[in-house]
Amino acid sequence: MAETVLLDIALLSLLVSGSATALSTAVGVPLGSWLGGREFRGRRVLRALLHALYGLPPVLLGLLLYLMLSRTGPLGALSWLYTPQGMVLAQFLLTLPFVVGLTWNAVGSVDRSVRDTARTLGAEGRQHLWALVREARLGILGAVMVAFGRAISEVGAVILVGGNIQGETEVLTTAIVKETGQGDFAVAVGLGLILLSLSMFVFAALTLVQERER
Amino acid sequence: MRPAPLTAALAALVCAAALVAAGCLGPPAAPAPGRLVLQSTTSVRDSGLLDHILPDFEAAHNAEVAVVAVGSGQALENARRGDGDVLLVHSPEAERAFLEDGSGVSRWQVMYNFYAIVGPDADPAGVRGAPTAADALQRILDNRSVFVSRGDHSGTHAKELSLWSSISQDPSSFPASWYKSVGRGMADTLRTAFELEGYALTDEGTYWSLPDIGPGAAAGGLHLLLGGLAHPADDLRNVYSVVQLNHTRLPGINWRLAEDFALWITSPETAAKIGNYSSAGHPLFFPDPRRA
Amino acid sequence: MGGGADAAAGEPLPDRPVERADGPPPDAKRLAAEQLYVSFDGRNVLDGCSVDVRAGELHVVLGPSGAGKTTLLRTLNMLEEPGAGRVLFDRADVTWRRRQRGLTGPQKEARARCAMVLQKPVVFRRSVLENAAFGLRVRGVPKAAANERARLALERLGIGHLGGRPAPRLSGGEQQRLAFARATVLDLRFLLLDEFTANLDPPNVLALERAARDFAHSRGGGVLLVTHDLFQARRLADRVSLLAGGAIVESAPRDGFFARPADERTRRFLSGEAPL
Numbered sequence: 061m062a063e064t065v066l067l068d069i070a071l072l073s074l075l076v077s078g079s080a081t082a083l084s085t086a087v088g089v090p091l092g093s094w095l096g097g098r099e100f101r102g103r104r105v106l107r108a109l110l111h112a113l114y115g116l117p118p119v120l121l122g123l124l125l126y127l128m129l130s131r132t133g134p135l136g137a138l139s140w141l142y143t144p145q146g147m148v149l150a151q152f153l154l155t156l157p158f159v160v161g162l163t164w165n166a167v168g169s170v171d172r173s174v175r176d177t178a179r180t181l182g183a184e185g186r187q188h189l190w191a192l193v194r195e196a197r198l199g200i201l202g203a204v205m206v207a208f209g210r211a212i213s214e215v216g217a218v219i220l221v222g223g224n225i226q227g228e229t230e231v232l233t234t235a236i237v238k239e240t241g242q243g244d245f246a247v248a249v250g251l252g253l254i255l256l257s258l259s260m261f262v263f264a265a266l267t268l269v270q271e272r273e274r
Numbered sequence: 275m276r277p278a279p280l281t282a283a284l285a286a287l288v289c290a291a292a293l294v295a296a297g298c299l300g301p302p303a304a305p306a307p308g309r310l311v312l313q314s315t316t317s318v319r320d321s322g323l324l325d326h327i328l329p330d331f332e333a334a335h336n337a338e339v340a341v342v343a344v345g346s347g348q349a350l351e352n353a354r355r356g357d358g359d360v361l362l363v364h365s366p367e368a369e370r371a372f373l374e375d376g377s378g379v380s381r382w383q384v385m386y387n388f389y390a391i392v393g394p395d396a397d398p399a400g401v402r403g404a405p406t407a408a409d410a411l412q413r414i415l416d417n418r419s420v421f422v423s424r425g426d427h428s429g430t431h432a433k434e435l436s437l438w439s440s441i442s443q444d445p446s447s448f449p450a451s452w453y454k455s456v457g458r459g460m461a462d463t464l465r466t467a468f469e470l471e472g473y474a475l476t477d478e479g480t481y482w483s484l485p486d487i488g489p490g491a492a493a494g495g496l497h498l499l500l501g502g503l504a505h506p507a508d509d510l511r512n513v514y515s516v517v518q519l520n521h522t523r524l525p526g527i528n529w530r531l532a533e534d535f536a537l538w539i540t541s542p543e544t545a546a547k548i549g550n551y552s553s554a555g556h557p558l559f560f561p562d563p564r565r566a
Numbered sequence: 567m568g569g570g571a572d573a574a575a576g577e578p579l580p581d582r583p584v585e586r587a588d589g590p591p592p593d594a595k596r597l598a599a600e601q602l603y604v605s606f607d608g609r610n611v612l613d614g615c616s617v618d619v620r621a622g623e624l625h626v627v628l629g630p631s632g633a634g635k636t637t638l639l640r641t642l643n644m645l646e647e648p649g650a651g652r653v654l655f656d657r658a659d660v661t662w663r664r665r666q667r668g669l670t671g672p673q674k675e676a677r678a679r680c681a682m683v684l685q686k687p688v689v690f691r692r693s694v695l696e697n698a699a700f701g702l703r704v705r706g707v708p709k710a711a712a713n714e715r716a717r718l719a720l721e722r723l724g725i726g727h728l729g730g731r732p733a734p735r736l737s738g739g740e741q742q743r744l745a746f747a748r749a750t751v752l753d754l755r756f757l758l759l760d761e762f763t764a765n766l767d768p769p770n771v772l773a774l775e776r777a778a779r780d781f782a783h784s785r786g787g788g789v790l791l792v793t794h795d796l797f798q799a800r801r802l803a804d805r806v807s808l809l810a811g812g813a814i815v816e817s818a819p820r821d822g823f824f825a826r827p828a829d830e831r832t833r834r835f836l837s838g839e840a841p842l
Binding site: 171173174176177178179180181182183184185187191194195197198273 | 688
C-alpha cells in the first residue's frame, strides 16, 4: 500500500473518530451532568435505556442510518451517504450513550457530603452543577476515553454509512476488512497494528492527563 | 446489591466464559467423512445457483457441503492455507497462477456467462450503443461519469482491470471524484452505484437478485445497458472453473470428496440443471463443462 | 487567633470554660427551628423539635448518636425538607421544599449568612487555597481578592503554608481546619457545626475549638454545635440543650445545665447511662 494512501486512511480515521468523540463530549457531558445533578421520576427507566444502548451493535446503527440517508430514504436530501460527515454522524450517535451514561454515573456518584458542602457554601443551580462536574472530572475523562475507543475501533457503522470509497471514505477499520477480503492478510494485520498504535498513543496522552489530576 | 451475591454472579460469569473459550480452543476436528468445504465467491452464492444444485450432490454422496463465499482473491488464499477442500471461482489469471505455484492440481471449466455494465437509464456516457465493453468504459472515462468499482481483487474486479488495460488505462490514477473504488462485495457495490446514480460492472446473477435497485426501483434504478446473456459482448465473457487442490501439499483436505465434486459438477446431468437455472425469469449461466 | 500549630506543644486542654458576664442582647438576630417533624422510612427522626441560636452565642446541643442531630442541622441549613414545622431566619420563613426551584429572597439571604461544617472533613478536588476561596468565588468575589482573604483565613487556622497543596492529600485534621477556614472566611452570621472535631487529635481539637469560640465571641456570630461530647460542651458552651427522642427536652445556660439538670433524661445522659 502506498504511503500517501496509508497516511490518508490513518488521518481520516483520527479525524472522523476524533470529531465524533468531540461532538458527543460537547453534547453528552452537559446532558449527563445535568441528569446526575438531580433526582427525577423515571430516572431508573432512562438509565436502563441508556445502558441498553451501550450494547447497540454498530452495524445495526450503520444499517438504520444507511436506510435513512439513502437516496430513497427520508434524509436522502442531505446527501450525507458515503461522506465523512455521515460517518461522523454515525459515530457520534454510537458514542453518545456512553458519554451521557458514564458522565451521569460520575456526577451522580459524588458523595452527598460534597454536595451538601457545595450548597452550604452558597453554590446553587448552575454553580452547584459546575462544582459537581469539577469533582467528577476524572470519571468524565474516563467516559471520553471509552467513547473514543468505541469510535476508533468500530467498522460496522462506518462501512455501511461511508461505503469504504478509496480516497474518500476509507478508514483503517474498513481497509482491514477490504484487505482481508482480498486475501492480503499481511497488509490487513499491518493496518491493524497501525490502528492499535494510534489509539494507544491517544489513550496514553489522555491517561497522563487523568493521572496528573489525581 | 450486597457484595456477596454480586461477587458470586461475576465469578459465575467468568467461569462460564472460560469454559466456552476452552471448548472453542480445542484441537480442530479432522474432516468428518462426508463434509466438503467449498471455497467460492459471493457472486456465485448470491446468484442462488448453489442452493439449486448442491442438494443433488449432497444426496448422491451422503455429504454436507459448507460454502465459504468471499472474493476470489480470498478464496484462493484460503485454499492455499488448506481452509477449504475445493474451489469454484471465476478468475482465470489468478487460477492459472494458483496452478503454477503448485497449490492446485487441476482446473476444469464448468460454465460461463457474461458480465454486464449497468447504469442510470439516462445513460449520460452513452454506454448503450457501445460495440464492446472496452469501448463503453472509454465513453465513461471521457464523460467522467461516476463509475463504482469492486476494488477488491475479485474475479469481477480482475475483469474490470483487464478491460481498462485493454484501452491502456490504469484505474489507480483515476480521481475519486468519479471513480469510486469501494473494496466490497457485488451487492454493496451495486447499491453504491444506485445511490450515486453511476455505472458499474456486475455479474447478472447479483444484479437480478436486487430488484430494489433495478429498473423497477422506486427512485430510478440501474438499467442493464450492455452485456448479460441478452446482449453478450465478447470481452465480457466470464468463465467459472472448479479447481482441485494439491493434497500432497495439504494433507488434511478431503480430496477424495473434492474429486467427486469436480466430476459431478462437470457431468452432463449437472450441466443440464445449471442451464435450467434462472433468477427472476433470467437465465444466468451457460453450462460448458470441460475436463482438462 | 487560632495558631494551633505553635500553641499545641505542652498546653493542656482547658476544662473550665471562660466566664462571660453577659449573654447576647435580647433583640439580636436569630436562626430558629420551630416544631420540626422529619421522618425517614417511617421513623420519626425529629419529633416536634424547636431550637434556636442567637448571634454572639455558642449554643451546644447534646444528644446521643442517632438522636437526629445531623438532620436538625441539615434542616436548619435548608438542605432537608421537614414534614412539618418551620425554619426561621430573623422571623422570615426559609423552610426548604424539595420541589422548589431555586431559592426565595429570604432563603438567599439565609444561605449567604449560614454555613455548616460536617463531621467528616470534606474537601474539593482542588488546591487548599481554591477550596478556601470557594464560597467567595461563588459569591462573585474576584479571584485575586478571594485568594487574599482565603490566605488570611488559612493562616488563622494555622495551615497557611499548605495553600498550594492538593486538598485531598491533607491529613484529617488539616482538612477539617480547611473546612472551617473555608466557611468562616465568608461573612457569616451563623455557623452550624456537626461534631466537627470528631476523631481528631488534641492539637487539632484545640485549634478548632479556639476558632469556634473566636467566631462567636470576637466576631459576634452565632454558633450551633451538635455533639455527644460532654466535655467539649463544658469547654465551649454559653448555652446547652439536650436533644432526645427527636425533640429538645431541656435547655439552660451552661453552668445551670450541668450543675442542676432539671430533666431525668438529662441526668441520665450526663451520668453516661444507657440510651434514653
